[in-house]
Amino acid sequence: MKIKRVAFLAVALGICLVAAPIFAHHGASVYDSTKLTTMKGTVTDFQFMNPHTEILFEVTGANGKVDKWTGEAPSLTTMYRLGWNKTLFKPGDQITFVGNLAKNGSHIMRLRKVVFPSGKETVMDRGEDYAE
Numbered sequence: 001m002k003i004k005r006v007a008f009l010a011v012a013l014g015i016c017l018v019a020a021p022i023f024a025h026h027g028a029s030v031y032d033s034t035k036l037t038t039m040k041g042t043v044t045d046f047q048f049m050n051p052h053t054e055i056l057f058e059v060t061g062a063n064g065k066v067d068k069w070t071g072e073a074p075s076l077t078t079m080y081r082l083g084w085n086k087t088l089f090k091p092g093d094q095i096t097f098v099g100n101l102a103k104n105g106s107h108i109m110r111l112r113k114v115v116f117p118s119g120k121e122t123v124m125d126r127g128e129d130y131a132e
Contacts, residue, residue: 031110038098039109041069043123052078055089055111057097069107071097071114073124082122095119113120 008016041057053073058066073079089095096115114122 007042007111023131026098028110030102030107031106032103033100035100036098036112037101037109039069040094040096042091043089043095044068048076048079048084048086048088049076050076053084053115055095055097057095067107069097071099071109071111073111073114078124082124084122 027047027113031089041059043057045056047054047056052075054116055071055073056071057071059069060066094117097111098113098115099109099111102110111124113124
């Protein structure tokens with residue numbers, strides 16, 4: 001009887017160890033949360049998907065150089081609740097993006113706000129944005 005109990009506990013522990021990564025989430029630690037950056041860009045692609053909705057856009061610098069960027073928004077479900085859908089952005093749309101840049105210098109922005117040409121804004125607050 002004692003061997004069965006030990007075997008059961010060993011299997012249960014093994015399952016918990018293997019399943020632990022399923023519950024992990026990367027959070028916002030890769031972004032500089034101390035500073036908001038604003039960029040005006042041209043949409044090249046819009047991916048309305050999980051786990052994060054993404055807007056791919058290009059920004060032309062003062063020197064004329066075009067840089068490709070990715071704006072990461074919350075999940076499809078969250079953005080749908082804010083009124084977004086898969087046809088909201090089209091290539092060529094001129095949008096203003098506000099968010100936190102990646103700490104490693106890559107061209108990825110964690111979106112906090114999007115301003116449409118009409119002036120309409122979508123603010124994307126997340127619970128972890130306010131954690132201390």
